[in-house]
Amino acid sequence: MEKNAILQNESNMKYKRPSQYKEIFRRFRKSKGAMIGLITFTLVLVILLCAEFIVPYESAISQNFDQLLAKPSKEHLFGTDNFGRDVFARILYGGKTSLSIALLATITSCIFGSIIGALAGYFGGKVDQLIMRSLDIFMSVPDILFTMAVVLALGANFINLIIALTLAYFTNYVRLVRSQVLNLSEQDYVEAAKAGGSGNIRIILSHILPNAMGVIIVNLTLNIAKIIIYQSTLSFLGLGMPPPKPEWGLMLSEAREYMRTAPHLLFFPAGAIVLCATSINLIGDGLRDALDPHLKS
Amino acid sequence: MEMVNEKSNELILEIKDLKVIYKTDLETVEAINDIELKIYKGKTLGLVGETGAGKTTTALSILRLLPSNTGRILKGQINFNGHNLLDYDESMMQAVRGNLISMVFQDPMTSLNPVFPVGEQIAEAIRLHNTEIDEEEVQRRVDDTLSLVGILPSRKVEYPHQFSGGMKQRVVIAMALCLEPQLLIADEPTTALDVTIQAQVLAMISDLRNRLGTSMLMITHDLGIVAQTCDDVAVMYAGEIIESGTVRDIFLGEQHHPYTVGLFNSIPDLKSKAKRLKPIPGLMPDPTNLPKGCKFAERCEHKMPICIEQRPNVTTFGTHIIRCHLFG
Numbered sequence: 109m110e111k112n113a114i115l116q117n118e119s120n121m122k123y124k125r126p127s128q129y130k131e132i133f134r135r136f137r138k139s140k141g142a143m144i145g146l147i148t149f150t151l152v153l154v155i156l157l158c159a160e161f162i163v164p165y166e167s168a169i170s171q172n173f174d175q176l177l178a179k180p181s182k183e184h185l186f187g188t189d190n191f192g193r194d195v196f197a198r199i200l201y202g203g204k205t206s207l208s209i210a211l212l213a214t215i216t217s218c219i220f221g222s223i224i225g226a227l228a229g230y231f232g233g234k235v236d237q238l239i240m241r242s243l244d245i246f247m248s249v250p251d252i253l254f255t256m257a258v259v260l261a262l263g264a265n266f267i268n269l270i271i272a273l274t275l276a277y278f279t280n281y282v283r284l285v286r287s288q289v290l291n292l293s294e295q296d297y298v299e300a301a302k303a304g305g306s307g308n309i310r311i312i313l314s315h316i317l318p319n320a321m322g323v324i325i326v327n328l329t330l331n332i333a334k335i336i337i338y339q340s341t342l343s344f345l346g347l348g349m350p351p352p353k354p355e356w357g358l359m360l361s362e363a364r365e366y367m368r369t370a371p372h373l374l375f376f377p378a379g380a381i382v383l384c385a386t387s388i389n390l391i392g393d394g395l396r397d398a399l400d401p402h403l404k405s
Numbered sequence: 406m407e408m409v410n411e412k413s414n415e416l417i418l419e420i421k422d423l424k425v426i427y428k429t430d431l432e433t434v435e436a437i438n439d440i441e442l443k444i445y446k447g448k449t450l451g452l453v454g455e456t457g458a459g460k461t462t463t464a465l466s467i468l469r470l471l472p473s474n475t476g477r478i479l480k481g482q483i484n485f486n487g488h489n490l491l492d493y494d495e496s497m498m499q500a501v502r503g504n505l506i507s508m509v510f511q512d513p514m515t516s517l518n519p520v521f522p523v524g525e526q527i528a529e530a531i532r533l534h535n536t537e538i539d540e541e542e543v544q545r546r547v548d549d550t551l552s553l554v555g556i557l558p559s560r561k562v563e564y565p566h567q568f569s570g571g572m573k574q575r576v577v578i579a580m581a582l583c584l585e586p587q588l589l590i591a592d593e594p595t596t597a598l599d600v601t602i603q604a605q606v607l608a609m610i611s612d613l614r615n616r617l618g619t620s621m622l623m624i625t626h627d628l629g630i631v632a633q634t635c636d637d638v639a640v641m642y643a644g645e646i647i648e649s650g651t652v653r654d655i656f657l658g659e660q661h662h663p664y665t666v667g668l669f670n671s672i673p674d675l676k677s678k679a680k681r682l683k684p685i686p687g688l689m690p691d692p693t694n695l696p697k698g699c700k701f702a703e704r705c706e707h708k709m710p711i712c713i714e715q716r717p718n719v720t721t722f723g724t725h726i727i728r729c730h731l732f733g
Contacts, residue, residue, distance in 0.1 A: 233474055296515035303468055303510075304503035304530050304580065307496075314529065318520045399520075 135398040142394020148387040156207065159200040168197035169352045177370040186376045189359070190366060193352075195373065199380050202354035207384065209266065210335040213273035218328050220274060221281025226312050228282065229289025240286075243279055251276045252341065259347045269342070269349070273335055284327055288320035295319075322396045329392025333385030340381075356381055416484075417588055417620045418444040418467070423481030425459075425466050425644075432693040436462045438644040439481070444588065444637075449614065449621040451631035451652075453668070454641035457689055460624045463641075464590045467622075468508060469498050485588070504534040507581040508590040512597045513574035517565035523576045524561025527551070530580050550583040551576075554609060571602035575609065582613060589614070590622045595630065607634055628672060632656060637724075640665050643689055643700035650725035660722065662729045663705045699730065707731055 136142055155162070172192030180187040186195035228239040246254070258272035292298065293316060301311050317324075340357020342348045349355045356377045363373035425437040437459045444450045452460050465471050467483055469490065483490040485506065493501065510516040518526060527547045531538075548558035554575040565573060574594060581589055591610065595603040611634050614621055623635055631638055632652060639649040640662065648655065648662040655665065667685035687704040690696055696703065702712040711730050720732035 296510050296512060297518040299470070300508070300510055300516045300577070300580075301518075302470055302502065303508040305499045305501070305533055306503075306529075307499055310533075315518050319518070321520075 132398045136394050139394040139397060141390045142398075145387040145390025145394065148383065149391060152203070152384060152387070153207075156200060156203045159197075159204060163194065163197040163200060165197070165201060167194040168201045168354050169193065177366060177373070179370075180372055187370070187372045189362065189370075189373055195359075195376055198354035198359060199356070199376055202356045202359060202377070203380060203384075205266075205349055205353065206336055206339060206356040206381075209269055209273070209339060210332050213270045213277065213335050214328055214332045216270065217274040217277040217331070218281050218324065221278035222285045222317070222324060224278070225282040225285030226289050226317060229286040230293050230308065230312050230316065232290075236286075239282070243282055246275070246279050251338075255338075255342060256345065256347055259342065264347055264350055266349070269339070272342075273338065276338075277331060277335065280331070281324070281327070285320060285324065288323055289316055292316045292319050322399050325399065326392045326396045329388045329395075332388050333381075336381055336385060415446040416443055417446045417486060418442070418622070419482075419484040420463070420467070421482040421484070423463075423466060423483065424479040425462055425471065426477050426479060427472075427475045428477055429475055434692045435695055436476075436644055436692060437466065438695070440641075440644070440646045442639055442646065442649075444620050444622060446620055447618050448636040449623055449634055451635035451638045452622060452624045452641060453626060453628065453631055453638060455626060455689065457692070458641040459644040460626075460641055461592055462644075464508065464592050464622065464624055467590065468502055468506060469493070470502075500534075503530055503581075503586070504584050505586055506588045506590065507584065507586040508592065509574075509577055509581045509594045511593040513570055513577050514597065516577050517573060519565055522562050522564055523568070524551070524558075527561070527576070527580050527583050531583055534584055546583060550579045553582070553613065554579040569602075570598055571606060574598060574602075574606055578606070578610065578613070582617065582619070585617060586619060588620045588622065590624070592624045593626070594623075595627075596625075603630075610634065628668065640668070643692065643695060645700060645728065646726075647701065647728045648726065654722075654725035658722075658725055660725075660727065660732060662701075662727050663707050663731070664701050667704075 136146075159165075170193065172188065175184070175188050175192045177190055178184055178188040178192075184194050184196065186199060189195055189198070224239055228236045249257075255272045255276045258275060259268060262268040262271065289312075293311075298311055298315055301315050306315075336356065339348055339355070340360050343355055343358035344361035348358055359377040360374065360381075363370070363377065366373050420440060420442040423437055423440050424435075427434040427436055440459075440463065442450065442452075442463070452463065454460050462471070462476075465476070466478060467485075467490065471478070478491060481491070485501070490498070490501065517523065521529075524544075524547050527550055528543050531543050531546050535543075547561055551558045551561055556572060556575055556579070560568075565576070568576065574597075578594070594610065595606050598606060607630060610621075613619070623630070625631060635652055637649070637651050638655040639646045640655070641647070642664050648665050650658065655661075661669075664685070667683075670683040671685065673682060685704055690700055690703065696713070697716070698714050699705070699712040699717050702708050705712065709730060715730075717728050717730045717733055719726050719728045
């Protein structure tokens with residue numbers, strides 16, 4: 109009965125294209141984990157964006173030698189570090205840098221890698237050989253060495269870090285998307301689209317990539333978490349954002365020395381990374397399910 | 406009746422002397438060897454043959470969709486409305502595909518994109534070849550096409566997996582017909598469906614063909630389908646057309662190629678008392694190493710010395726053409 113009513117409704121507004129996004133969000137909402145992830149991550153983003161109204165940037169970088177390694181208190185919510193800087197303020201401002209670098213680097217590496225991977229997988233033959241062999245050059249150098257080289261050559265700043273991380277991570281997407289496309293371009297509906305007169309670019313964009321989207325998105329969300337941690341490695345080696353600018357990875361590596369005496373220094377930045385990574389992963393899982401029309405009830 | 410005959414003398418598609426190979430590093434498969442085919446306006450040609458005879462390769466050659474790394478058209482002509490499609494470049498072919506010639510594939514389960522609603526997929530085909538019409542008109546045409554194949558237009562928002570196999574094949578046929586092509590190529594359109602649905606889909610195809618006046622190339626290995634839907638028949642064996650003619654010639658004619666006789670003997674007959682069918686012994690020759698004489702000689706019960714030596718020429722009896730030494 110209800111279904112008939114829905115069908116009736118839909119046939120009444122029949123000149124409207126069905127809204128994909130509404131449908132996807134409806135399915136996304138059904139998954140509890142995904143909603144928890146989405147709410148947590150949105151909260152984190154809102155708090156980070158409003159950092160200026162919560163604590164002044166001054167307290168994240170001003171050193172206070174009266175209060176070194178102070179325990180969490182009313183005055184300093186998350187305590188202070190070895191220079192007497194407020195950890196709460198450093199988490200807020202550090203999160204801004206860490207997350208924006210991670211998000212941007214993930215998105216650029218995903219777009220860049222997906223396009224190259226789709227071209228390699230779809231055209232195959234010489235194009236594929238050319239792309240994959242040049243990729244081998246990138247992959248023959250260890251990631252960390254490669255990123256270090258790029259950062260050293262270009263200098264450590266916001267844009268260069270994104271470039272370095274993109275170059276280190278896009279190869280994953282090339283291989284992932286290529287393998288998906290190799291499989292998908294053999295599908296009958298691609299053959300059918302060709303027989304219907306669609307060109308190559310149209311087939312890649314409107315038939316193959318939407319089918320590979322689930323896998324790409326899950327990988328993307330996993331990579332955001334990875335890149336946040338990867339940045340900390342760079343900071344640890346002194347190649348991250350230059351101090352005193354706060355950054356989660358840098359805070360972790362500094363806290364390492366005081367692990368026994370002031371564990372809160374380690375706990376808060378690590379907790380922030382885990383919170384972001386987990387909530388993004390939950391969103392990714394939810395999105396994957398929501399984007400898969402087979403699971404539509 | 407005379408009117409139809411007069412109209413039917415106009416050719417829509419003529420394949421002349423076509424030779425297609427699949428070439429890999431290791432071997433060369435001679436898939437199509439010098440075939441001739443004619444499809445008349447508003448008529449249906451049935452292309453019959455066993456697996457591997459080159460039926461699908463013929464269809465893909467017409468649309469120029471052979472796998473680009475291995476398939477090659479060596480020579481011949483494919484004249485569509487008097488223009489040789491082999492002279493067209495890729496962008497001209499894209500304008501032909503779907504718009505003038507469209508194709509229905511064998512398996513409806515996989516010929517629809519699983520991530521888009523079916524209406525959206527039909528709409529895409531319409532938008533692709535009609536850039537100037539507005540969205541309302543596109544949706545109106547989607548509704549019309551769906552009603553034409555007997556699907557409620559309100560179901561256009563549903564995804565392919567929400568349809569049954571027969572319904573999916575209807576959607577695929579709707580997609581192929583939405584631009585009212587002049588020629589429809591149906592590559593075993595009912596092989597993946599069960600018999601009752603097969604009958605429905607075939608009846609629908611015949612009905613639509615009569616209503617829209619579309620010419621059709623029906624590829625099948627089922628002689629029952631040919632008798633039901635086709636006007637003309639071509640029997641294909643190892644990349645050659647070994648017999649062709651009207652349905653009457655093939656089903657009721659006196660003289661036949663021994664292979665066609667074998668095909669008919671392989672159909673169970675309700676009236677006959679025979680305990681077993683009489684299949685054709687042996688297998689089709691290896692397409693990488695075809696015999697130089699008649700391709701069917703090895704399996705033929707009328708084999709003569711000349712069959713091994715020389716490729717038989719065609720013998721013509723009015724509309725009926727047979728390629729066999731028995732009649733030469």
